[in-house]
Amino acid sequence: MKIATMRNEAEGRRVMQHASGDKRFKILEVFMKKYQFRQDSLIEILHKAQELFGYLDDDLLLFVSYKLKLPPSRVYGVATFYHFFTLKPQGKHTCVVCLGTACYVKGADKVMSAIEAELKIKAGETTPDKNISLLTARCIGACGIAPAVVYDGTVSPRATPEGVLKTIKQWTES
Amino acid sequence: MAAKTLTINGRQISAAEGSTVLKAAEEAGVEIPSLCHLDGVYDVGACRLCLVEVKGASRLLPACTTVISEGMEVQTGTERLIKYRRMTLELLFAERNHVCSVCVADGHCELQTLAYSLGMDHVRFDYLFPKWDVDNTHSLFGMDHNRCILCTRCVRVCWHIEGAGTKNVSGRGGQSKIITDLNAAWGKSDSCTSCGKCVQSCPTGALFYKGSTVGEMVRDRSKLEFIVNAREKKLWVYQD
Amino acid sequence: MSFLDLDEFLLELAPRVELVFSPIMDVKEFPADVDLCLVEGALCNTDHIEMAHKIRRLTKAVVAFGDCAITGNVSAIRNQLGLGNRENVLQRAYMESAQLNPCKPALKGIVPPLIERVMPLHEVIRVDYFLTGCPPHAERIKSFLSQWLAGQKPRLQGLDLKFG
Amino acid sequence: MILGELNQLRDREIQSRKKITLRCCMAAGCVSSNSKGVFEALQKAVAESGLGNEVEVRGVGCMRLCCEGPLVSVNQDGAEDSLHVRVTSENAASILAYLKGGKARTTRVDAGMPFFKKQMSIVLSNSGIIDPERIESYIAVGGYSALHEALHEMTPAEVVSMMVQSGLRGRGGAGFPTGLKWDTVAKSPGVAKYVICNADEGDPGAFMDRSVLESDPHRVLEGMSIAAYAVGASQGFIYVRAEYPLAIARLQQAIKQSKQFGLLGAGIFDSQFCFNIDIRIGAGAFVCGEETALMAxxxxxxxxxxxxxxFPAESGLWGYPTLINNVETFANVAPICRHGAAWFASIGTARSKGTKVFALAGKIKNTGLIEVPMGTTLRTIVEDMGGGAPEGGRIKAVQTGGPSGGCIPVEHLDTPVDYDSLSQLGSIMGSGGMIVMDDGTSMVEIARYFMEFCMDESCGKCIPCRAGTVQMHRLLDRIARGQATAAHLARLEELCEMVKSTSLCGLGQTAPNPTLSTLRFFRGEYEALLQPEMPGNEECLAGVSGQVS
Incomplete structure (x- = not known):
C-alpha cells in the first residue's frame, strides 16, 4: 500500500496522501471531499477515479477504501459488480457495440462478429498492442438509429459490418 | 413479550411477536431446510430453500425473513415446495464441482445432507464443471471455490461477528466469488484476524482447516452462537 | 468390490438371479432380455456410449450404480481441468504425468476414442434407478436388491441416498 | 421565488419569442446523427441572412421520429409549418431559403401522418418544443405552477388523494397504483423520508425515460418535488444510468437552475417545504432497476x-420510508396537479388510466417515440403509426416489456395496450419498450437472447436466478443448435416455472417470461428444432419418473 503519512506544513498536522505524488490522487481527494467522504458515495467516487485513471487498479481501490473508511473487500465487491468499472487498462480506442434488442434484431450480432474477426479479440478484450478495446452495451437507448456503435464515446447510427470495419481500419492503420 | 398464534402445516402454534417463520417453526419442531441462514447473523433470504406457502400471499415467502403475524397459515412441505427445493439443490450441484467422495466435508456437509434428505439421487441439469481456484495460502485455513455455494455466511460472520470485513463477494451472477480484501491471496490478507469464524460457518467443504482430508472437516457452530449470545445477552459462560 | 461386501447375501442371491454379463465373466456380447443391469462408472469414451445404448435396448431396468455413473464423480474431474479435447487429456495422462517412458497410446483400436466431456449415465440413456455412494454400501445394495426381488419398485431414502 | 416572480418569468419568456422558431432536435438519437452540426449551421445561416429578429433557432428535446433524425421543425406564429428530416449541416441553411419563399433542399415529412396525429401528449407535451437546457423555457409553458398550487392550495393528504383518484399506475413495469404507494409512504412514520426517481432504464430497446430526461428534465424535478411534499420527504435522488451521459448533463443543469431559482432547496415558493435532489449515476447493472437493488x-x-x-415504502433507503417511482410516473404528476385527477382518469381504460409512452423500434418503418392513450390497440401502434414492416417483411410479433416481458404474435395485434390485457397474453406493459419482429426473426433465438441477457445481469445472490438462468440458457442454446430432444424442452419448461416461482426479485421472477411466451405462441418453432429420441430411450432426461426417491 502506497499511502504515506506526510506533514502538512501549512496546517501543522499530519495528513494522509498518496505516496506517488500523482496529481490525480489529489483531484480525486477533492472530489471525495465534495461528497464529505460519505460511504454511500462510493459509486460516484469510483466513476471519478475511472475517469481520471482510465481503470481501477488495486492501488487506487485501496486509496478509495482508505479515504471512505470502507473495507477493501467491500470496495472490490462494488467495483466488480458493475459493468461500467474496469480493473484492467483499456486500449487507446474503445469501440462499444450496442447489443440492445432493437440493435440485435437489426443485425448488431453481425457487426459484432465482423469486428471480432477483424481484430481477433472477443467482446470485453483489448488488442495485444493495447490499441483497441472491444466492448458491448446492453442498450444505450438509441434504438431509433439501430444498430448503434459508440466509437471513443461518440455514438454512430445505423452501423453495418462494412462501415464499422472502415473505422476500425482507420484506427489500426494510424 | 407478546405472542402471536399461527398455524404451521395445520398445527396451531404460538411464538414471540417479531419471530421469523423459520424460528417459530424450529421452536415447534418443524424443520425447514435452509443453506444461507445461520443463527447469529442477519438473514439475506438468498438460498430460497426455506420458501414456504403462506395463505393469502401471492408468492412463496422465505421463512428466514418473513415475520409471523396473527392467524398466519403456513405450509412448509407441500409437494410443490419439495419439488422446488430439490431443483434448487440440483442447480447448486451442477453449478460448481461438488464431488462428495473426495470432499473434506463429506458426511458433515449441509448441502449433502439436504440432498439426501430431500431425495435428490441425481442431477438432471448439465454439470458445468467450471474451473475455480483453491486458495491454500493461509497458514491455517484453505478455501476451495469449487465447493462454494455463495451463501455468504462467511462474509456475514466476518463483518457482523468478527468485524474484520475481510470477506466479501466480487463479480456477479455465476461469476460471483468470495474474495479476501482486494481479491488477494488469503495468506496475504492485511485484515484477516485468522479467527476461523468463517470456517466454522461454512455449510460445505469450501472453507476448511488445512490438513483435513476427506470427511474430516467437522464444524462447531456452537462457538459462533456462543460468541453472539455472549455479546448480545451477556452470557459469557459457555453452556453445553 | 463393495458388491462382494454383501457377504452371505450373495449366497441368498445366487439361486434367485442368473448373472449373464459382468466384467468378471468371459462374455463378449451383452445378452438380450436382461431384467436388471447395474451400470458402473461414468461415460468417458465412444465405446461406453455405444454400450450404454445397447444396455438400454436390451434391459428392462437400468440402475446407475455408484457416484461415477450418477454424477461423473472423480472420473469427470478432467472436465473441469479445461483440457478442452482428448489430445490434451492423453498428453496430461501419458506424457506429463508419466514417470518413465512417456508415450501416448497410438495404435488404432487399443484405446477407444475419448469423448470431449465425461458424462453421467442419465445424460445419455434413460435410467430407472440411482444407487448413490462411492462406493454404494453393501447394506444399500442389499436393501435395493431385496426390494426388487420382492417385486417392488425399490425405494431408498435418507442416508441411503447419500453421495460420497 | 414567489408566484408573481414565476409569472413574470413566464411572461417575459413568452414575449421574447420570435415569429418563427426553428426547433432542432438535440436528444441523444439525433445528436449521434450530428444534430449539433445542424444546429450550428442553422444559427450561422440565421445570423448571415439577417433574420435574427424574426427567427429563433432552438435546441429542443425529442421530436419522436428518431429513425429520420436529425429533425428540424419550422414553426410560424405558434403553428407547425413543416418538419424536415435527415437534415445535414450542409443542407440546413436551405431551410432558411425556404422560409423566404425559396426551395428547401431537405426532405420533408407530413407532420399530419398517423405517426404524429394518433399521439396524445401528456408526458411528452413539452418534448421537442421547449429548450431542455433553460428553465425559463419550461416555466413559459406553465412549468412549476403545479408545484406552487400543491404547496399553497393543497395539503399533503389532498395531493395523495388526488393521485389515488387519478388512477395513475407505476410506469416502470409492474403497474402498482401510484397513489397507494404515496399513501403508504406518507403514513409510514420516519424521522427522514426519501423520494427516488428510478431512471435506470435498463430494458434493452426502451428509451422513453432517456428522452423525457433529455427533453424535459424540469418536469421530472417538479413531479418529484410534489411527491416529496405529499409524502413528507426532504431529500430526493435520481438514479440514472451511466449510459445516458446527455440525460445526466441535462439533469445536472436542471437541478442547478432550479436551485438558483429557489425551486429546490429551503423554503420553496415561500413555504415551509424544503427539498433537495441529488443525482446518483448507475454503473451498468440491469438489476438496479429493481427497487431494493436500486436502493442498495x-x-x-x-x-x-x-x-x-x-417494502421500501415502509423501510427503504437507510431503513427510512422511501418512495420510488419511475421517470414517466413522475412526469405525469405535474399535469395531474394542473388539470385535476378527473381529467386524467377520463383518459385510458377502466383500469389503466392516462397515456403511455412507447419506444417503437425493431423491424418497423417508423421507429421512435410515441405517446398514446391506454387502450390503444397494438395494431394502431404498429401498423398505422409505425407504418408496418419495412419493405419485403411481414410483422410476426411485438415484444413488450424487454427481458421481463413477452412476444405477442401478430394474431393478437388487436389487443388493447393496458396493464391487464398484456399480462393476460403472458407479457407485461414493462417500461415501454416495443420491439417489432418480422418473419426473419427466430423466436427461439429471441428467447435465447433474452435469457443470455438475464444470465449476464443476474446479481448472483439467489440460486434460482444465478444458476437457473445459466441452465435455462444452456437448454435454449441446445434447442437452437438442434441438439435437443423433447425431454430437454420439458426440462426447460419445468425450470422456467421453478425460477419464476422461487427467485428473490423481479429479474429472476420474470426471466422465464420471454421463453414462456414464445413457447406459448410459437411452440412449433421450438419443436421443429428438436431431434427424435433414440428408440427405447424416450424418457431419457425426461425428469423424475421412475427413480428411487
Whole structure:
C-alpha cells in the first residue's frame, strides 16, 4: 500500500496522501471531499477515479477504501459488480457495440462478429498492442438509429459490418 | 413479550411477536431446510430453500425473513415446495464441482445432507464443471471455490461477528466469488484476524482447516452462537 | 468390490438371479432380455456410449450404480481441468504425468476414442434407478436388491441416498 | 421565488419569442446523427441572412421520429409549418431559403401522418418544443405552477388523494397504483423520508425515460418535488444510468437552475417545504432497476435486491420510508396537479388510466417515440403509426416489456395496450419498450437472447436466478443448435416455472417470461428444432419418473 503519512506544513498536522505524488490522487481527494467522504458515495467516487485513471487498479481501490473508511473487500465487491468499472487498462480506442434488442434484431450480432474477426479479440478484450478495446452495451437507448456503435464515446447510427470495419481500419492503420 | 398464534402445516402454534417463520417453526419442531441462514447473523433470504406457502400471499415467502403475524397459515412441505427445493439443490450441484467422495466435508456437509434428505439421487441439469481456484495460502485455513455455494455466511460472520470485513463477494451472477480484501491471496490478507469464524460457518467443504482430508472437516457452530449470545445477552459462560 | 461386501447375501442371491454379463465373466456380447443391469462408472469414451445404448435396448431396468455413473464423480474431474479435447487429456495422462517412458497410446483400436466431456449415465440413456455412494454400501445394495426381488419398485431414502 | 416572480418569468419568456422558431432536435438519437452540426449551421445561416429578429433557432428535446433524425421543425406564429428530416449541416441553411419563399433542399415529412396525429401528449407535451437546457423555457409553458398550487392550495393528504383518484399506475413495469404507494409512504412514520426517481432504464430497446430526461428534465424535478411534499420527504435522488451521459448533463443543469431559482432547496415558493435532489449515476447493472437493488446502489453498495417485505415504502433507503417511482410516473404528476385527477382518469381504460409512452423500434418503418392513450390497440401502434414492416417483411410479433416481458404474435395485434390485457397474453406493459419482429426473426433465438441477457445481469445472490438462468440458457442454446430432444424442452419448461416461482426479485421472477411466451405462441418453432429420441430411450432426461426417491 502506497499511502504515506506526510506533514502538512501549512496546517501543522499530519495528513494522509498518496505516496506517488500523482496529481490525480489529489483531484480525486477533492472530489471525495465534495461528497464529505460519505460511504454511500462510493459509486460516484469510483466513476471519478475511472475517469481520471482510465481503470481501477488495486492501488487506487485501496486509496478509495482508505479515504471512505470502507473495507477493501467491500470496495472490490462494488467495483466488480458493475459493468461500467474496469480493473484492467483499456486500449487507446474503445469501440462499444450496442447489443440492445432493437440493435440485435437489426443485425448488431453481425457487426459484432465482423469486428471480432477483424481484430481477433472477443467482446470485453483489448488488442495485444493495447490499441483497441472491444466492448458491448446492453442498450444505450438509441434504438431509433439501430444498430448503434459508440466509437471513443461518440455514438454512430445505423452501423453495418462494412462501415464499422472502415473505422476500425482507420484506427489500426494510424 | 407478546405472542402471536399461527398455524404451521395445520398445527396451531404460538411464538414471540417479531419471530421469523423459520424460528417459530424450529421452536415447534418443524424443520425447514435452509443453506444461507445461520443463527447469529442477519438473514439475506438468498438460498430460497426455506420458501414456504403462506395463505393469502401471492408468492412463496422465505421463512428466514418473513415475520409471523396473527392467524398466519403456513405450509412448509407441500409437494410443490419439495419439488422446488430439490431443483434448487440440483442447480447448486451442477453449478460448481461438488464431488462428495473426495470432499473434506463429506458426511458433515449441509448441502449433502439436504440432498439426501430431500431425495435428490441425481442431477438432471448439465454439470458445468467450471474451473475455480483453491486458495491454500493461509497458514491455517484453505478455501476451495469449487465447493462454494455463495451463501455468504462467511462474509456475514466476518463483518457482523468478527468485524474484520475481510470477506466479501466480487463479480456477479455465476461469476460471483468470495474474495479476501482486494481479491488477494488469503495468506496475504492485511485484515484477516485468522479467527476461523468463517470456517466454522461454512455449510460445505469450501472453507476448511488445512490438513483435513476427506470427511474430516467437522464444524462447531456452537462457538459462533456462543460468541453472539455472549455479546448480545451477556452470557459469557459457555453452556453445553 | 463393495458388491462382494454383501457377504452371505450373495449366497441368498445366487439361486434367485442368473448373472449373464459382468466384467468378471468371459462374455463378449451383452445378452438380450436382461431384467436388471447395474451400470458402473461414468461415460468417458465412444465405446461406453455405444454400450450404454445397447444396455438400454436390451434391459428392462437400468440402475446407475455408484457416484461415477450418477454424477461423473472423480472420473469427470478432467472436465473441469479445461483440457478442452482428448489430445490434451492423453498428453496430461501419458506424457506429463508419466514417470518413465512417456508415450501416448497410438495404435488404432487399443484405446477407444475419448469423448470431449465425461458424462453421467442419465445424460445419455434413460435410467430407472440411482444407487448413490462411492462406493454404494453393501447394506444399500442389499436393501435395493431385496426390494426388487420382492417385486417392488425399490425405494431408498435418507442416508441411503447419500453421495460420497 | 414567489408566484408573481414565476409569472413574470413566464411572461417575459413568452414575449421574447420570435415569429418563427426553428426547433432542432438535440436528444441523444439525433445528436449521434450530428444534430449539433445542424444546429450550428442553422444559427450561422440565421445570423448571415439577417433574420435574427424574426427567427429563433432552438435546441429542443425529442421530436419522436428518431429513425429520420436529425429533425428540424419550422414553426410560424405558434403553428407547425413543416418538419424536415435527415437534415445535414450542409443542407440546413436551405431551410432558411425556404422560409423566404425559396426551395428547401431537405426532405420533408407530413407532420399530419398517423405517426404524429394518433399521439396524445401528456408526458411528452413539452418534448421537442421547449429548450431542455433553460428553465425559463419550461416555466413559459406553465412549468412549476403545479408545484406552487400543491404547496399553497393543497395539503399533503389532498395531493395523495388526488393521485389515488387519478388512477395513475407505476410506469416502470409492474403497474402498482401510484397513489397507494404515496399513501403508504406518507403514513409510514420516519424521522427522514426519501423520494427516488428510478431512471435506470435498463430494458434493452426502451428509451422513453432517456428522452423525457433529455427533453424535459424540469418536469421530472417538479413531479418529484410534489411527491416529496405529499409524502413528507426532504431529500430526493435520481438514479440514472451511466449510459445516458446527455440525460445526466441535462439533469445536472436542471437541478442547478432550479436551485438558483429557489425551486429546490429551503423554503420553496415561500413555504415551509424544503427539498433537495441529488443525482446518483448507475454503473451498468440491469438489476438496479429493481427497487431494493436500486436502493442498495444508492447507498453505494453492490446492487443486490433483498426480500420484500419490508417494502421500501415502509423501510427503504437507510431503513427510512422511501418512495420510488419511475421517470414517466413522475412526469405525469405535474399535469395531474394542473388539470385535476378527473381529467386524467377520463383518459385510458377502466383500469389503466392516462397515456403511455412507447419506444417503437425493431423491424418497423417508423421507429421512435410515441405517446398514446391506454387502450390503444397494438395494431394502431404498429401498423398505422409505425407504418408496418419495412419493405419485403411481414410483422410476426411485438415484444413488450424487454427481458421481463413477452412476444405477442401478430394474431393478437388487436389487443388493447393496458396493464391487464398484456399480462393476460403472458407479457407485461414493462417500461415501454416495443420491439417489432418480422418473419426473419427466430423466436427461439429471441428467447435465447433474452435469457443470455438475464444470465449476464443476474446479481448472483439467489440460486434460482444465478444458476437457473445459466441452465435455462444452456437448454435454449441446445434447442437452437438442434441438439435437443423433447425431454430437454420439458426440462426447460419445468425450470422456467421453478425460477419464476422461487427467485428473490423481479429479474429472476420474470426471466422465464420471454421463453414462456414464445413457447406459448410459437411452440412449433421450438419443436421443429428438436431431434427424435433414440428408440427405447424416450424418457431419457425426461425428469423424475421412475427413480428411487
Amino acid at each position: 446502489s444508492v447507498e453505494g453498495k453492490r446492487g443486490t435486491p433483498r426480500p420484500r417485505p419490508p
